[in-house]
Amino acid sequence: MSSSTVREAIISQLKVMGADRPKALLVRVNNELKIEDLPNMAEEELISAITAENVNDSIRMEFQLALARWDATSQGEWFEGSEPATIGRRDRVLTLLGFSDDAKDVVNGQWPARSDEGDIVIATEADPWYTEERAKQHSFYWPAYRGVLANKGWPAEAIADLDVSTREVVSRLSDPTNEVQYQSKGLVVGYVQSGKTAQFAGTIAKSIDSGYRLIIVLAGTLDLLRTQTQRRLDMELVGKENIIGGMDVNDRDHRKEIDYLDDTDWDNFLSHGVQPSDAGFVDIVRLSGYADDYKRLKKGLNALEFRTGLRDKTKPLYHPDNLYKADAKIVVVKKNTTVLKKLVSDLKSLKISLAEIPTLIIDDESDQASISTKRPTAAEKKERTAVNLEITNLLSALKRAQYVGYTATPFANVFVDPDDSADIFPNDFIIALKRPAGYMGAKDFHDLGVEFENGSKSFGNSNEAAFVRSVQGDEPDSVEESLRSALDAYLLSGAIKLYRAEKSSHSFRHHTMLVHESVKMIEHRDTADILRELWAQGGYSSSGLPRLEELWAADYLPVSEARAEDMSLIPASFDELRPFIGKALDKINSSQNPVLVVNGDKDLQAHQEALNFDRGSVWRILVGGTKLSRGFTVEGLTVSYYRRKTLAADTLMQMGRWFGFRSGYKDLVRLYIGRAELSGQKYFDLYEAFESIVIDEELFREELARYAELDDDGKPQVRPRDVPPLVTQHLQWLAPTAANKRYNAVVVERGDGGRLKDLNALPAQKDTINRHNFQASKLLIEATDKEATFVTDSGSTYSAKYGIVSADDFVQVLQNTTFDESFDIEPQLQFLKKASADGRIKDWVVIAPDLTEGTQITVDGMPLSVLKRKRRKERQWAFSGSSRRQRVAVEAIADPRQKEGVTELVDALRTQTRGAILLTIAHDPRGKQSVSSPSTLSGEVDPAIIAVMISYAAPYDSAPKGKIGFTVRSQKKANAAILSAGDEGYNLSDHEARLAAE
Numbered sequence: 002m003s004s005s006t007v008r009e010a011i012i013s014q015l016k017v018m019g020a021d022r023p024k025a026l027l028v029r030v031n032n033e034l035k036i037e038d039l040p041n042m043a044e045e046e047l048i049s050a051i052t053a054e055n056v057n058d059s060i061r062m063e064f065q066l067a068l069a070r071w072d073a074t075s076q077g078e079w080f081e082g083s084e085p086a087t088i089g090r091r092d093r094v095l096t097l098l099g100f101s102d103d104a105k106d107v108v109n110g111q112w113p114a115r116s117d118e119g120d121i122v123i124a125t126e127a128d129p130w131y132t133e134e135r136a137k138q139h140s141f142y143w144p145a146y147r148g149v150l151a152n153k154g155w156p157a158e159a160i161a162d163l164d165v166s167t168r169e170v171v172s173r174l175s176d177p178t179n180e181v182q183y184q185s186k187g188l189v190v191g192y193v194q195s196g197k198t199a200q201f202a203g204t205i206a207k208s209i210d211s212g213y214r215l216i217i218v219l220a221g222t223l224d225l226l227r228t229q230t231q232r233r234l235d236m237e238l239v240g241k242e243n244i245i246g247g248m249d250v251n252d253r254d255h256r257k258e259i260d261y262l263d264d265t266d267w268d269n270f271l272s273h274g275v276q277p278s279d280a281g282f283v284d285i286v287r288l289s290g291y292a293d294d295y296k297r298l299k300k301g302l303n304a305l306e307f308r309t310g311l312r313d314k315t316k317p318l319y320h321p322d323n324l325y326k327a328d329a330k331i332v333v334v335k336k337n338t339t340v341l342k343k344l345v346s347d348l349k350s351l352k353i354s355l356a357e358i359p360t361l362i363i364d365d366e367s368d369q370a371s372i373s374t375k376r377p378t379a380a381e382k383k384e385r386t387a388v389n390l391e392i393t394n395l396l397s398a399l400k401r402a403q404y405v406g407y408t409a410t411p412f413a414n415v416f417v418d419p420d421d422s423a424d425i426f427p428n429d430f431i432i433a434l435k436r437p438a439g440y441m442g443a444k445d446f447h448d449l450g451v452e453f454e455n456g457s458k459s460f461g462n463s464n465e466a467a468f469v470r471s472v473q474g475d476e477p478d479s480v481e482e483s484l485r486s487a488l489d490a491y492l493l494s495g496a497i498k499l500y501r502a503e504k505s506s507h508s509f510r511h512h513t514m515l516v517h518e519s520v521k522m523i524e525h526r527d528t529a530d531i532l533r534e535l536w537a538q539g540g541y542s543s544s545g546l547p548r549l550e551e552l553w554a555a556d557y558l559p560v561s562e563a564r565a566e567d568m569s570l571i572p573a574s575f576d577e578l579r580p581f582i583g584k585a586l587d588k589i590n591s592s593q594n595p596v597l598v599v600n601g602d603k604d605l606q607a608h609q610e611a612l613n614f615d616r617g618s619v620w621r622i623l624v625g626g627t628k629l630s631r632g633f634t635v636e637g638l639t640v641s642y643y644r645r646k647t648l649a650a651d652t653l654m655q656m657g658r659w660f661g662f663r664s665g666y667k668d669l670v671r672l673y674i675g676r677a678e679l680s681g682q683k684y685f686d687l688y689e690a691f692e693s694i695v696i697d698e699e700l701f702r703e704e705l706a707r708y709a710e711l712d713d714d715g716k717p718q719v720r721p722r723d724v725p726p727l728v729t730q731h732l733q734w735l736a737p738t739a740a741n742k743r744y745n746a747v748v749v750e751r752g753d754g755g756r757l758k759d760l761n762a763l764p765a766q767k768d769t770i771n772r773h774n775f776q777a778s779k780l781l782i783e784a785t786d787k788e789a790t791f792v793t794d795s796g797s798t799y800s801a802k803y804g805i806v807s808a809d810d811f812v813q814v815l816q817n818t819t820f821d822e823s824f825d826i827e828p829q830l831q832f833l834k835k836a837s838a839d840g841r842i843k844d845w846v847v848i849a850p851d852l853t854e855g856t857q858i859t860v861d862g863m864p865l866s867v868l869k870r871k872r873r874k875e876r877q878w879a880f881s882g883s884s885r886r887q888r889v890a891v892e893a894i895a896d897p898r899q900k901e902g903v904t905e906l907v908d909a910l911r912t913q914t915r916g917a918i919l920l921t922i923a924h925d926p927r928g929k930q931s932v933s934s935p936s937t938l939s940g941e942v943d944p945a946i947i948a949v950m951i952s953y954a955a956p957y958d959s960a961p962k963g964k965i966g967f968t969v970r971s972q973k974k975a976n977a978a979i980l981s982a983g984d985e986g987y988n989l990s991d992h993e994a995r996l997a998a999e
Contacts (some may be wrong), residue, residue: 011060019067022079025099048104052111069161086115120166121705124430130176141282142206149237167203173430174403177212177359178321182400188427191434192442193409194661201363202238208361209329215360216331226633231333240271243285260291288332295334295344308353318357341391360402367406433705442660443695461563471676487673489552491640494669495585501570507665511637512620518644520626522602529596529624541586550575564668588620599625644675646685752832752964755896755957757888761880761950762824766925768945770819775944777817785849792902793886800851808837811845841959843914846894850887856935858942867935870923883952891917895954919952
């Protein structure tokens with residue numbers, strides 16, 4: 002039997018089925034062998050071939066790719082209701098392959114069935130045009146790109162996940178051959194540095210295969226990110242043949258026009274093996290290059306022209322007879338007004354009707370620059386910011402353009418007005434990509450939800466202990482000490498990388514350290530000078546070695562022993578590691594300048610080499626700000642030193658360049674981060690800030706997942722515009738996005754665990770309102786049927802009545818109470834409703850002080866102690882706040898951390914789900930000039946002149962760092978929210994409606 006023929010038969014069948022559905026594999030392989038007059042294979046031989054010991058074996062890899070795709074896909078009817086990534090799906094797949102029970106056991110032993118969650122999809126109903134059959138018809142660039150990823154070492158499961166997620170995106174776009182024009186707009190939400198570029202590269206590949214002929218990639222706002230994106234797409238998707246474009250690589254003049262011929266990785270660029278058009282597929286024409294952003298084509302408009310060479314000029318470009326013979330054009334541009342205007346102008350100069358061109362616009366980092374940050378005028382004429390205007394101009398000109406935004410921080414995107422048809426609100430779909438395997442993200446640096454035995458953290462049980470090193474103090478000595486420690490960690494981790502490279506197949510082309518303290522370029526220079534001086538004084542060849550040995554013994558060795566992927570790659574002793582310290586030092590010092598400043602200082606950049614991960618190995622310490630943040634991948638990043646404060650969560654999250662894939666050195670990653678950064682007169686804990694963002698991000702995804710399921714009829718439960726509040730804020734000073742991107746946002750939920758809130762904004766005295774509010778509060782007053790003594794802030798005592806009410810009862814009281822129209826109780830009410838519904842709040846202690854200075858009266862048959870409280874002169878609707886003397890006990894009950902005001906009773910009243918309410922009952926006389934004087938009252942008093950003020954402190958655990966939820970307001974409907982604030986719908990309050998109309 003010819004082994005090569007057998008192998009070819011197995012691989013060919015796997016390729017065919019891998020793109021479609023599982024079928025009886027052994028039968029089909031044997032049919033091919035029969036044609037070649039070869040004997041049949043036995044099942045044992047087939048199983049042995051697909052589970053070969055060599056993990057790089059081509060049959061094994063092809064089967065694993067197909068199996069992973071079948072496990073994950075939701076397309077097709079063959080799986081008969083089995084859910085993706087389940088044991089049931091795996092059994093269905095192996096049954097269709099015709100495998101026996103023994104064969105199934107072998108396969109499942111080699112690749113256990115998956116049980117992870119898939120991507121989260123919120124979408125409108127879509128035309129099911131992108132079927133399995135349609136995807137296969139002109140498939141060329143996707144299989145090529147999939148092969149690139151496999152050759153790069155991507156696990157089969159990761160490629161299958163990408164196949165599924167890109168199919169989800171493409172299937173939500175409009176059919177490029179459809180005669181009816183439709184613009185689909187969507188948003189893909191990933192994690193910071195988690196492979197979003199691969200996702201949109203795969204989406205582009207499938208889009209070109211399916212018929213999209215103009216691809217516009219908006220690649221950030223900086224040249225650094227644009228060139229990185231251009232090279233990545235050229236190398237892994239476009240391919241050598243399209244880059245060369247028919248020119249003669251041996252011709253000196255032609256060579257000058259061809260990108261990458263001198264690139265050290267040219268041999269690793271994708272080669273299709275043939276000019277795609279010669280094989281019956283379409284070529285890709287590049288309208289931008291590695292060094293060149295899009296430039297005005299002028300007389301060279303033919304490069305952008307589509308009508309030239311149409312097969313049937315009587316039919317539009319989008320007709321199948323023309324579409325699958327027309328070249329695809331791709332342009333990668335910065336989000337720069339001048340560049341985009343050139344592109345729009347050239348498009349409008351084309352002979353072809355722009356309405357004929359199926360276009361895909363990919364907006365990388367879509368929450369940056371793309372969002373209009375100008376507040377609409379009262380006349381609702383939207384004056385757009387420059388880049389947003391040009392994007393909307395593109396969408397307006399290209400009627401068949403589809404818009405897909407990509408970001409890891411979608412907060413600004415969901416604040417876009419969904420009723421503005423020209424803008425980029427993701428009306429058609431939102432897809433939240435699942436966390437990829439091997440990714441080291443924000444959660445990996447925090448200990449969310451982890452309870453430590455005896456409160457003891459170790460390198461093994463605590464992410465913070467393993468990877469985070471606190472930086473405190475601004476004194477020069479303190480700063481130098483923390484920088485010295487970070488530099489030591491950088492050198493030591495580099496030495497360990499070289500040790501691992503020598504002992505294994507790992508290779509570490511890049512090894513970097515990032516120092517990000519400021520956005521100011523002058524401060525970058527100063528920091529770089531300090532780092533160079535510290536590096537030179539490090540004594541890394543002599544006197545500094547004992548310091549490195551101490552760091553190794555106290556930090557790197559125990560962390561690696563607890564966290565390393567391969568224990569055999571941990572040096573047995575510091576002496577074994579010592580030779581590699583010298584080698585690492587040589588690599589870092591090879592340029593004579595270990596510190597590289599990366600910013601917009603043109604004078605400085607002219608006197609140092611440019612940062613370029615594409616041209617060679619980079620072992621450097623990088624100092625910068627904006628250029629080393631959003632979107633740009635800092636390759637080989639191992640040690641980060643971060644102290645820059647910002648008030649916007651999305652901006653802060655994007656600065657987390659330490660997130661990403663750290664294959665072979667995850668245990669070596671260290672984050673040095675400011676824990677007390679001074680801004681104005683306040684100190685901010687940046688580690689705490691990142692933790693709050695992680696909580697907000699997870700809640701955002703949970704909200705998406707909650708509504709992602711289809712209803713019983715197979716239809717979406719909600720559309721993107723109907724999704725309840727997606728964005729929350731758990732740290733009071735850290736807003737989800739910049740204020741100029743939040744003008745369309747409305748706060749719909751607000752809570753703060755353990756802190757007392759005064760609800761003293763009551764309407765100016767009016768008999769009917771006071772009587773109504775007293776009736777609403779009776780439930781709380783009647784509950785105070787016990788008497789006790791509580792402690793004040795000064796340690797003195799006071800008497801009070803107290804009792805317990807349920808969480809629902811308190812919500813009912815607030816719903817029935819009339820507050821002044823200038824005060825919006827709804828956000829707090831929504832928080833209390835949600836916390837009550839999910840069990841974070843179960844009941845409340847109600848405290849009604851019975852003070853000696855109070856006047857004893859009877860109201861509606863109930864004996865009460867009435868106090869003197871003034872309405873504020875400038876705001877008649879607001880009473881002075883609650884007394885600090887009584888507040889202490891309330892906060893002590895709600896917050897178990899508080900020591901002040903704690904008595905035996907208070908301690909007994911505390912539970913994790915119990916809050917506390919303080920009732921202040923005051924004399925509220927008629928007339929603006931009247932003065933509250935309880936001593937003038939006696940006997941039975943009309944509730945018309947009594948004001949009941951409520952203060953409360955929610956249980957600390959219900960919102961330990963505070964929580965704020967947002968939604969967007971419609972500019973067309975100032976009195977109705979687009980996103981629900983509760984499950985039953987929600988209208989803006991009168992106060993919010995006024996704000997919306999301003």
